[in-house]
Amino acid sequence: MAVNNRVKSTSDLDLKDRLVAINRVTKVTKGGRTFSFAAIVVVGNEDGVIGWGLGKASEVTTAIAKGTESAKKNLIRIPIHKGTIPHEQTAKFGGAEVIIKPATHGTGVKAGGAMRAVLESVGVTDVLAKSKGSSNPHNLVKATIAALNELRSPVMVAQNRNVSIEKVFKG
Numbered sequence: 001m002a003v004n005n006r007v008k009s010t011s012d013l014d015l016k017d018r019l020v021a022i023n024r025v026t027k028v029t030k031g032g033r034t035f036s037f038a039a040i041v042v043v044g045n046e047d048g049v050i051g052w053g054l055g056k057a058s059e060v061t062t063a064i065a066k067g068t069e070s071a072k073k074n075l076i077r078i079p080i081h082k083g084t085i086p087h088e089q090t091a092k093f094g095g096a097e098v099i100i101k102p103a104t105h106g107t108g109v110k111a112g113g114a115m116r117a118v119l120e121s122v123g124v125t126d127v128l129a130k131s132k133g134s135s136n137p138h139n140l141v142k143a144t145i146a147a148l149n150e151l152r153s154p155v156m157v158a159q160n161r162n163v164s165i166e167k168v169f170k171g
Contacts, residue, residue, distance in 0.1 A: 005149060007049055007075035017043045017068045020052075020117045021137035022060060034058075040114075040138055041067035043075070044121030050148065051075035052118070052141050076145070079153030083125040086154055091147035095134030098143045103128050114140035122148060 007013070023038040037060050044050040053070025057063040079086055084102040091098055098115060103126040109119050111129035114137040119127055131140055158165045 005076040005078070007051075007077055013045045013049055013075075015043045015045050015049070015051075015072065016121065017041055017064075017071065018117050018121050019064060019067075020114050020141055022063070037063040039063040039067045040141055041071050042117050042121045042141065043068060043071040044118075044123065046121065046123040048078050048080050048123055049075055050078060050118065050122040050145060052145055054138070076149055078122050078148045079151050079156070080123055081154060084127055085124060085148070085151055087151065089147045089150055091143045091150060092133075093143035093146055094136070094139040096136060096139035096143045097132040098140065098147050099130045099132070100144070100147055101128040102126070113137065115144050117141075118144040118148070 018041065020040045020042055025036050025038060027034045036056060036058050038054060038056045040052065040054050041064060042050065042052050051071040051074050053067040055063040055066025055070060057066055083105060085100060086102065088101045105126055107126040109116055109124065109127055111119055111127065115129050115131055118141055119129065154165055154168050158168045
């Protein structure tokens with residue numbers, strides 16, 4: 001159940017970019033080795049907006065700049081409830097599978113590598129996360145953002161069920 005959480009305008013957002021991984025690729029030709037770089041970048045405003053991008057170029061700085069521009073083009077809004085996520089969520093992308101769970105205040109971001117970069121950029125301060133399967137940063141970033149995109153806010157759940165927000169929390 002994919003929800004349309006697209007962010008239309010980036011002009012009013014204060015986005016911070018974070019480099020997740022750089023991959024050096026070598027192409028062997030008759031004239032020798034040609035190196036190029038692929039950079040995966042995550043941008044977010046640390047208040048519920050996140051985007052990721054992939055930039056490829058023959059220089060690292062150009063690849064990072066391209067990745068940042070690509071990330072700013074596909075921003076989504078994520079519901080954050082009291083510094084954590086509203087509910088538990090799992091997602092898969094390729095060989096990477098991620099599980100994210102809400103945590104109490106003071107827990108911190110218990111996640112590693114690429115997942116930590118995504119969760120901190122979106123503004124989650126307390127969360128428990130586990131990655132299974134592939135540790136490829138490209139697939140981990142995509143799986144984490146897919147899991148975050150599936151989250152539903154308590155207000156949205158209350159509207160869908162035609163009940164009050166208190167009833168959503170209390171049962």
